[in-house]
Amino acid sequence: xxxxxxxxxxxxxxxxxxxxxxxxxxxxxxxxxxxxxxxxxxxxxxxxxxxxxxxxxxxxxxxxxxxxxxxxxxxxxxxxxxxxxxxxxxxxxxxxxxxxxxxxxxxxxxx
Amino acid sequence: xxxxxxxxxxxxxxxxxxxxxxxxxxxxxxxxxxxxxxxxxxxxxxxxxxxxxxxxxxxxxxxxxxxxxxxxxxxxxxxxxxxxxxxxxxxxxxxxxxxxxxxxxxxxxxxxx
Numbered sequence: 001x002x003x004x005x006x007x008x009x010x011x012x013x014x015x016x017x018x019x020x021x022x023x024x025x026x027x028x029x030x031x032x033x034x035x036x037x038x039x040x041x042x043x044x045x046x047x048x049x050x051x052x053x054x055x056x057x058x059x060x061x062x063x064x065x066x067x068x069x070x071x072x073x074x075x076x077x078x079x080x081x082x083x084x085x086x087x088x089x090x091x092x093x094x095x096x097x098x099x100x101x102x103x104x105x106x107x108x109x110x111x
Numbered sequence: 112x113x114x115x116x117x118x119x120x121x122x123x124x125x126x127x128x129x130x131x132x133x134x135x136x137x138x139x140x141x142x143x144x145x146x147x148x149x150x151x152x153x154x155x156x157x158x159x160x161x162x163x164x165x166x167x168x169x170x171x172x173x174x175x176x177x178x179x180x181x182x183x184x185x186x187x188x189x190x191x192x193x194x195x196x197x198x199x200x201x202x203x204x205x206x207x208x209x210x211x212x213x214x215x216x217x218x219x220x221x222x223x224x
Contacts, residue, residue, distance in 0.1 A: 004154075033211070040120070042113075042200060042216040043155070050209055058211065090154050098143050098204065100212060102154030 002026050004103035006091050012109045013081040021076040021106050023091030029101075031094045032074040036060065036087040037105075043090065049074055081110045114138060115203050117215025124222050130188040132218045134201035137182065141203040145212070146175065146186050149198045158199070159186070191222045 007022045025032065033048035035058075045058030049068040063085060065077040074093075078085060091103040116135045124130045134144075145160035161168045161175040161184065168175045174187040188195055201215040 031209070035214075040216055042117070043214040045211055045213075048209060048211060056209065059213075092154075098145065098160065098210065099157045102156065104152075104154050 004091055004093055004101050006089075006103035006106050008106060009104070010107050012111065013078070014111055015081060015083060017081050019078050019081065021078075021089055021091075021108075023074045023076065023103060024072050025074075025091075025093040025101070026072065027093060027095075027101065028071060029093035029095055030071065032068065033058070033092050033100075034064070034066065034074070034076045035090045035092065037090060038087050046076065046089075078108075083110050086110045113216065114213040115201055115215040117201050117218060119218060120216070121219045122221070124191045124220065126191065126193060126222055126224050128191050128222075130186075130191045130195070130220055130222070132186045132199055132201070132220070133183065134185065134203075134215050135181075135183045136203050138203070138205070139182070140205040141213075142206055143204045143210075144175070144177065144184050145202050146173075147200045147202060147214075149200065149217075151197075155200055188220075191220075193222045193224055196220055196222050 004025045030051045034046040035043040044060045047066040049055045089106045092100045094100045146158045147155035148158040149155040159170050159173050172189045177184045199218045202212045204210045204212045
């Protein structure tokens, strides 16, 4: 049981490039979400999904897209990377109760 | 707008001392208040959580105190140890809708031997 896995662990992008951050969970959780963590800002919700085929925006969705075609996977796409998207990104999942399980994070730098 | 306000930003405590981190919220619909612990290079992990029907919850050296009328809750770490050095996040969510968690800005705790 691997829990929540994220790839890559580190990534450097140039401004304007696009990329996809991968997230997968093997706990059969319906709810999955993406957060970004910035110094002094805590964790802010980007997008979330309450099940396959259902996604919605969180607090800071601009510049990011998501899709949920399977229960296991919830990729986050950066459409045109900007320096303001330099951050650490965490994927999380949970059941219908409250404990969220976080992945190890992806550290993204946009130059 | 920050839904959950957390203080202090950083905290240094001697080994064996008590660490106290405070959080406040405005949305009275929140009904679940967890604390997450994060070590460097790792994702946050649930430490302890409370529902507003109780004023205190204790698990080992960790205690949450909850004041519903003041809309405040706090984490107390008794007999703090160097291994407790981490960043702590308070959070809040509500039962309706998607139950999204709203996090505080984090407190970096350092316990010195």
